[in-house]
Structures are given as C-alpha cells and as structure tokens.
Amino acid sequence: MKVAFPYMGTVVVYKKLLELLGHEVVVPPRPSQKTIDLGVKYSPEFACFPFKVIMGSYIEACEMGVDTIVTSGGHGPCRAGFYGEIHKRILHRMGYDVDVIIFDAINRDKDRFIENVKKVKGKNSWFKLAKAIKFTYDLLQQIDIFDKEVHRIKPYEEIPGTVDKAWQEIQKEFDLAYDKKQLKKAVDRSREIINSIRLKKVDEREKIRIGIVGEIFVVMEPSINMEIEKVLGELGCEVERSQYLSEWVDFNLMPSFLKKTHEEEVLKKGEKYIEIIIGGHAKQTVGFIVDFKDRGFDGVIHLMPFACLPELVSQSIIPKISKEHDIPVLTLSIDEQTGKANNLTRIEAFIDLIRNKKLGKFVV
C-alpha cells in the first residue's frame, strides 16, 4: 500500500505508525496556498474550511501516487463525521483510484473498526501491530511534551527564531527513531536542544499565558491558523492549546479503563454551558476556557472555521463564560479568505488588553 493521511500537527507520528507496518508512506506537502486553492476548487462551497484544506491535501497526495488514505472520523452531529466519505467520492469523481479508510471511535462500530485495523495491518502479525502501536504511542507522548515546552519558552528566547528552529530539529530527531533505543536518543537529543536555548529572565508577574481553544484542525495545524502559536510567542505570550494529538488519542482511541484523561475533567467543567455533545469540539471549547482559567491562564483565543456550527454555538456562550470566570476571550474565525493583517490587529489589541488588565495600566 502506498499510504497518505491528512496533514495535521506533528505528522511524523502518523508517518511512523504506517511505516512500522511496512507501508510506503507519502507525507502530503504542508498545506500551502496551492493546497487551499485546490481544496476550495473541488469542495462543496458550504463545506467548512478544514474539509477544504484536507481535500486539497488529498488531491496533492493522489498526485504523488498514493492508493490509500487513512483518516479519522468525526463525533456527533457535526458534519466532519461524513467527511471521509465525501472526500472519497470527490476523489473518485476526479478519477483517482484510492481507498479511504476512516477510523471512528472504537465503541461506535466495533466490527467496522476491526475491519479497518485489518486493512491497515495487512500481512503483519497482531503482535507486530501491537508493538508498532505501542511504540508510536510512546513517541507521540514524548513529542507532545516538547510541543508544549517549545511554546512555553518561545516568548523568552534571547535570539528571535531559535525556538522555531529547535522545534524543527526536534521533529527531525523523532523522525529518525524507529525503536525504543532510538526513541530514547531522540528524547535526550531534544532535551539537549531545548537546554541549549538561551532564555531571557522575565518576572513571574509579567508572564502572560494564553490558551487556544476551538475546532481541532484549525487549532492544531499552524499552516492554516496563521501560525498563531508563533505569533503569540513573538508578542511575548506562553501558549498552550486545547488539543494535542496524544490527548486526542488517549481520549478517543484508548479504552477508558486504561487511562483517565484530563479531557474528561474538562468536559465536566463545560457541562454547565453545553450539556450534550453537539459535535465537533464545542463542548471541549467551553470546558477548556474554564480549565485554562482554573490553571491561571490570562486569556483564551478561540479559533473556529468560518461558519462552523458547533463552534458558533460555543461562540454564543463565550461572553457568559468570559464574564462569570473573568477571563478575556477572543474569537477568530478562519477560512480561505483570512486576511492576516486584520486578525493581527485583533490579536495585538487583545494581548494589550490582557497585559493592561494584569498590570493595571496602559503599557507601551
């Protein structure tokens, strides 16, 4: 099988798992203007932005000759649940002969899940599959630790750009690891890279922490969210996202008796505002705003694809949460039309607002 997958976040992880199973893996190009143009052109007009970007990625992957695409499904009434199916139809209509394997949560349709696993497993033994999954899982946990860390220290780098470069290097280190020993080496090397970055000393009271919440794709994929983590880092803010791949896996794919996840707590915190699962990550969004406040964050940026229904619901509840918990929230909607200048003004003003609030004066 020549396999590809949607481009989202730290892609070395998906690549690794598929490679360990002996597949030939094609990593689609990082979403660029070309990807978006392709996606917009071949998607239904009213499909949401993540659908369009992923569509573009698939087309680029097909151009590179893949015969199979592996992806995850969606939750609840949000349209994302149908995406794999529609992507497949569009690709077929365009004349690409590809199979799209969609992994939904295991408890949704066990038989289908197992059938999908068998497809991806191919001729490998179950033992080898388990080993590959275990290894990828460990790698994912480790790489996410660094993902969080780089965005925590980014605002304090002495030489602008060093942290971004370090993060690129760390991803490369992990890309080289194929067994336990190599993984350990990658972790050690990454630790060294992080430790070698010179950081400015900043007074604890002046530190600003921003949480990012919202729909998973626009939160996780920097190439389409204006590199929001980097932008905020340059404005002097520590950043943490509501979504990390390792957490998504723990919550969605691990049976709950194996692992208690933070996301369950978060969902409880959001229960008051959105009682039922309304699709997408709306419930996580409201829960995480409360969670970030409880953990001492100074503000939250809410990213949503333009006209994303679940996120529109959470957006309408946000003013209330913001007031009750006394935490500023800025909503940005993102689509292929995003004018960056306009959003930058908002982000800068928002950070000014937070900094002023914290220090009690207009700071320059």
Added chain:
Amino acid sequence: MVRAYIGIDVGSVSTNIIALDENNEVLFKLYERTNGQPLETIKKGLKKLKDELGKNIVVSGVGTTGSGRQLAGVMIGADIVKNEITAHAVATVHYVPDVRTIFEIGGQDSKIILIKDQMVVDFAMNTVCAAGTGSFLDHQAERLGIPIEEFGELALTSKNDVRIAGRCTVFAESDMIAKQQYGFSKADIIKGLCNALVRNYINNLGRGKKLEPPYVFQGGVAANVGIKAAFEREVGHEVIVPKYYNVMGAIGAALLAKEAVKEKGKTNFRGFDSLKTNFVPSSFICTGCSNMCEVIKVEMDGTPIAMWGDRCGMWTEKVKQAI
C-alpha cells in the same frame, strides 16, 4: 524650543498626523486622504509639520498606528508601533476619562471598544461585512451627488422613516435604489441608510455585549451628524463626539510614544531628513520551502530595511541582523 511627540495614523482612507507638546496639547493636526499612496502622504504630511513647527520643536518621540503602521514605523523610526484599537482607547480615555463605550468607524474598519476604569475590557472589529464603514458612505454620497460633508445634515431634515437593508453593501445599495424608484426623497433615504448602518453596526459588533454610557463616537464618520443622531436613537442616550474625533488614533500613538520614550530615554526618530530618502516596497514569492510565502521587502536607497510575511522568519531575521 518645545519637545513634541508625533503620532501618525496611516489608515485605508485617511492618513493623520498629530504633534503633541509636553502637556499633551495639540500643536499640529493633519487629516489627509491617503489616496492609496501612504508613503507619499506621510512624507507630504511630515513636510507640512516641519514647515509649520520645524524651527520651534524638538521631536522627542514618534508613534505609528493604523493598517500602515509597520511601514510608517520603519520609514520614520518610530518608538512605538501600536494597533489602532489600543491607540484609540488611549486617546479617548485621555479626553473622556470616564468613557465606557467607544464607537469607532473608519474607512474600512468599524470597532466597538468597551472600557472600564480607563482600561480596555473588551472590543470587537467588523469581520464579515464592511457595510457600516466610511468608504461605503463615501460611495453612496458620490452616487447621490451630495458632498459627504452635507450628507449627515441632509438626513436630519427628513421627516419620513424608510427602512434600508443594511446587512451588506451590495444589498443596501440595491435596496436604496429600489426606494429611490418608489419616489422617496434623498433626505429620507439617507436617514434610512444612517439607521441601517448603525443597526448593522450594533448587531454585528455589539452582540452579547452590554453597552454602557458615557458613549464616545469617533473616527472619520463621526463628522456625520446623521449617523450620530442614529446612534443616539439606537442607544437612547447622548453620544459624545470628541473635539479631535477624526485623529484620535494619531493622538493615541503620540501619547504612547511619549510613554515609550520616557521608559527608554531616547527616540529612534530618523529625523526629517529621512523624508528625502527613497523607499521602495516590493514583494516576491519565496521558494525556499513549500510554504511559498509572499514576502514584502522595503528598500531604503537600495538597502533592504524591512521584510514581512515569511513564515519561517528567514528574511525578517536577515534584515534585522543587517541593521
């Protein structure tokens, strides 16, 4: 000799330049149409400032704001480059200390800024629609053949209520044309338009926010008494238009520049001679990776002094290291 702080607000429609003295009194005020030529307009404006005040002042600080703030900042050596929301808030708090709500309508942006205890607590900026902004009014005034300065006053003479669709400029215009065909007077239609804009503005930006007085209305559009009246009808309260309503962003930038200079002790101002230098902006698509960023480059007399738009920061850093 007085110490002067210059604030420059480079907007889509107008470029405003302000000079404040040590006591924050306005020494010089300029509101000029940008006409799509921000660089030229800034140069001309600063030249005017120099001609008027040049001999009596020492420029002690410069701040820029507005959509052209980065470029302007690089060009003249600004001490602070600030977004227009903060700049507007700073200026308004200076003139109306107890302000709670700011309505700001400029050329392409409209904003609502909520203030509490002289601090910005919330804001919103128009997102999907520009129906409630100055450029649209400008266009309609031109189409109806009424000078924009008389536009608002004409609205006040209307006795009739005409409802105009204000959701989107295209629909607003076609609705206005339809109402004209039914025979309503220009005054009635303009009043309807003013109401529609304010309704649309409040619906788009004020959503979910509690608006409290005192209200301040500023930006170029605040000159329009028709819109001011429509705001007062909408919120049921007096709306204050400050004296320097159309240059508040520039005043905010000047005030912030003063603060900035106080902190670091000197100004980065390149001097009025910098106006003679030749600034050439250009752009290219970087092919270094799959990002294909559009990189914008500004050259001063042939040497690049600023670059923007590269996601990896490669170009931006190169320039920073060079100067």
